[in-house]
Amino acid sequence: MARSYGSSGGSSSNYNYNWPYPEGNIDSPVDKFIAFVSRSIRSLIRFWRERGRRMTVAFLLSTARQIRRNLTYNRLFSIPHLLVGIWIIVLLWGERWAFHSQVESCHWSNWEHWSPGAEPHRVALVADPQLIDPHSYPGRPWPIQSLTILLTDNYLRRSYRQLQQQLDPDSVFFLGDLFDGGREWKTAHGEFKDPEWGPHPKSEQKYLKKWNKKYGEFYWLKEYARFGDIFFNPWVKAGSAPGAEHKRRKMIASLPGNHDLGFGSEIKVPVRNRFETYFGEGNRVDVVGNHTFVSVDTVSMSAASSGEADRHDLRPIYKPTEHFLNQAKWLKQKAVEKELRFQRGEVPEVQFQHKIEDLEKADFKDKPKFADNAPELPTVLLTHVPLYRPPGTPCGPLREKYPPTKPPKGQTGPVIPDHRNAISVSRGYQYQNVLDEQASADLVKKVGNVVHAFSGDDHDYCEVKHSEAQGSVPEITVKSISMAMGVNRPGFLLVSLWNPLDAEGKPLNPTNQPTLQTHLCILPSQLSTYIRYITLAILSILVLAGRAFLVPLLKLKPFALEPEQNTGGSFGSILPVFKAKVDDYDEYSLPSAGFSASHSRGGSVSSKSGHNHQHHGNGSRKGHKGSGSGKWAWAGGPGPGRSRGSPRIEIRSEREEEMETLYNGGKWKPAAAASKVNKGVVGVFTTELWTTVWRTLWMVIGFFAWLQWKG
CATH class of the missing domain: 1.20.5 (Single alpha-helices involved in coiled-coils or other helix-helix interfaces)
Structure with a gap:
């Protein structure tokens, strides 16, 4: 009968394939x-x-x-899982506990030395986080680039989180280079072209078109949010913790670096305007811990001493900093007066008197102003670019790249010059390692009363004392906090300030002790952490390989599970290991020599009925012609059709059969059989090694990925 598929059958199984257009009119x-x-x-x-x-x-x-x-117990408590447990501990140490331990060793009480009862103001100086972006490694492919960003961000996040949670500084100052390619991302407003005297180097020329097209204002804003997630959020969270409500906390990240703006004559003013819009003025005065902190945008200031200043109008670049420095001393007095008024419980800002006067009698010269005789507090200078020093000026024993040269016998002071231990006095595209000599001297003089200077840019630690022309100012160049800035052990600097004052601002320190103490806090070496991971990975493979080698030799329980058998047609998934055959089977007829059936995968079924595989029974079943000639030819049991020596069906593995074939009756079989067994040993070794390595690998990688995802 022909089957009809017409649409008029009314069956619920018929589908209208043109729904919702029954007529098939589909136009748009x-x-x-x-x-x-x-x-x-x-x-x-x-x-x-x-x-x-x-x-x-x-x-x-x-x-x-x-x-x-x-x-199962044997699998849960096995060597692969034991290795996974060891890996979890090692990963927790390398990705979490090492940061906690390193920062904990920098606790204030471990190195502060103030008189009893002192309540110092504690400051953390963070230099060159320099968030990795497409400018950092432009040739790296997408997966490696993204992994690099993830790992470096997590290093910054963990370090800074421990800084806030354990040390809880009152104030935090960033010393520039917040981003790596901040100067490269196109602005929404203003001219963004390179100046004719400062084009990009040839190595970056091929990326300019892509950068200008793909990375603009919106990308920079995402980088700003990324910076806030790493640094602002932990600071806000630490300030909301119980007991922190009474603290006067401050976080300042407005000091720009050459990677944020560029350097000197090559700075683009729209880029600086964008930076200052979101981070604040680069030139500023803050009174912190009864010390005056003066931040100076030295990357813009350097445009005035550039060779291009004589040929082009660079005043939009350097004039704001020049104007700030000319007013620096007055701005310092103003800031100090505001701070003292606050400490006395007065309104910080001066106010006009509330009175009514006749317009003809009003004195317009009587304007409220801060006192001109405000006390001078110790001044701390913050600059991204280090001050000038002669080439080869040693940086001291805490510099990581190269330790100081050992002085000759009889010399007590350091070797000068020591170029390996010093900051290189050099310049290049969008950078200059130190300020010009005259610019440094003018900077210290205009700021005035500088008791200490702190800088960044170099990424490594450097401690020097400058010449008299620069006020004999001690300066510390702070280590980068990032793991990707060329230093094996990143870090940050802790500064403890103690300068008690009376209500008028006069110091209450009769012994004239130094009011400032510093301590370099070293963070974990990520290179050492990765070397530890690689070493443990090699040991893990060796352990698993040794175990896999011993499994077939010592007949250990394999870790690799046997594949599940098909219950529909597989002896191995139905039959037990041993079962006595005691029933008669009239419907089957097998040769008198016995029964043997090989399983297709994991074993064999065999039956033996004596040494010669033939037995003569004491009786015969009905319809049989004698012992040994019936369907089964099994004899020896009482009664008809019953065998006394019942056969056994034995399920045995291929490995056991191969070993029996190889060694029988105390004699080893020929080399062909041995080769077959050796192939079995290699197969077991390979299966065990792959299974255990894969089990360990995916569990370890999964836990490591979880740690990275959590930050």
């Missing part, structure tokens, strides 16, 4: 898209009804069986 792209979606939905529903449900149930059952097979 929207109609075509709706028709495509409807067909796709019907196909999915049909697949789910016909096969999808069964496949899902089968998958869930198979997964449940695998989980049950794995959740």
Whole structure:
């Protein structure tokens, strides 16, 4: 009978494939898209009804069986899982506990030496976080670039989080280079072209078109949010902790670096305007811990001493900093007076008197102003670019790159010059390692009363005392806090300030002790951490290889599970290991020599009925012609049809059969059989090694990925 598929059958199984357009009139792209979606939905529903449900149930059952097979005592407490436990401890140390331990060793009480009862103001100086971006490694492919950004961000996040949680500084100052490519990302307003005297180097020329097209204002804002997630959020969280409400906390990140703006004559004013819009003025005065902190935008200031200043108008670049320095002493007095008024409980800002006067009698010269005789507090100078020093000026023993040269016998002072231990006095595209000599002297003089200077840019620690022309100012160049800035052990600097004052601002320190103490806090070496991971990985492979080698030799319990047998046609999944054959089988007829059947995968079924595989029974079954000639030819048992020596069906592995074939009756078989067994040993070794390595690998990588995701 022919089957009809017409549309008039009325059957619920008939589908209208032109729905929702019965006539098939699909004209517009929207109609075509709706028709495509409807067909796709019907196909999915049909697949789910016909096969999808069964496949899902089968998958869930198979997964449940695998989980049950794995959740056994021997597998849970095995060498691969023991190695996973060791890896978890090592990863927790390298990614978490090492940061806690290193920062904990820098606790204030471990190095502060103030008189009893002192309540110092504690400051953390953070230099050159220099967030990795497409400018950092422009040639790296996407996966490696993204992984680099993730790892370096997590290093910064963990370090700074421990800084806030354990040390809880009152104030935090960043010393520039917040971003690596901040100067490269196009602004929304203003001219962004390179000046004719400062084009990009040839190594970056091929990336300019891509950078200008892909990375603009919106990308810079995302980088700003990224910086806030790493540094602002932990600071805000630490300030909201119980007991921190009474503290006067301050975080200042407005000091720009050459990677944020550029350097000197090559700075683009729109880039600086954007930076200052979101971070604040680069030139500023802050009174912190009864010390005056003066931050100076020295990357812009350096445009005045550039060789291009005589040929081009660079005043928009350097004039703001020049104007600030000319007013620096007055701005310092103003800031000190405001601070003292606050400490006395007065309104910090001066106010006009509230009175009514006749316009003809009003004195317009009588304006409220701060006192001109405000006390001078010790001044701390903050600059991204270090002050000038003669080439080869040693940086001291805390510099990581090269330790100081050992002085000759009889010399007590350091070797000068010591170029390996010094900051190189050099310049290049968008950078200069130190300020010009005259600019440094003018800077110290205009700021005035500088008791200490702190800088960044170099990425490594450097401690020097400058010449008399620069006020004999001691300066510390702070280490970079990032793991990607060329130093093995990043760090940050802790500064403790103690300068008690009376209500008028006079110092209450009769012994004239120094009011400032510093301590370099070293962070974990990420290179050492990765070397530790590599070493443990090699040891893990060796341990698993040794175990896999011993499994076939010592007949240890394998870690690799045997594949599940098909219960529909597999002896191995139905039959027990041993079972006595005691029943008669009239419907089967096998040769009198015995029964043997090989299993296709994991073993064999064999039966033996004596030494010669033939026995003569004491009786015969009905219809048989004698012992040994019946269907089974099994004899020796009482009664007809019953065998006294019942056969055994034995399920044995291929490995056991191979060993029996190789060694029988105390004699070893020829080399061909030995070769077969050796192949079995290699197979077991390979399977065990792969299974245990894979089990350890995915669990360790999964835990490491989780740690990175959590930050």
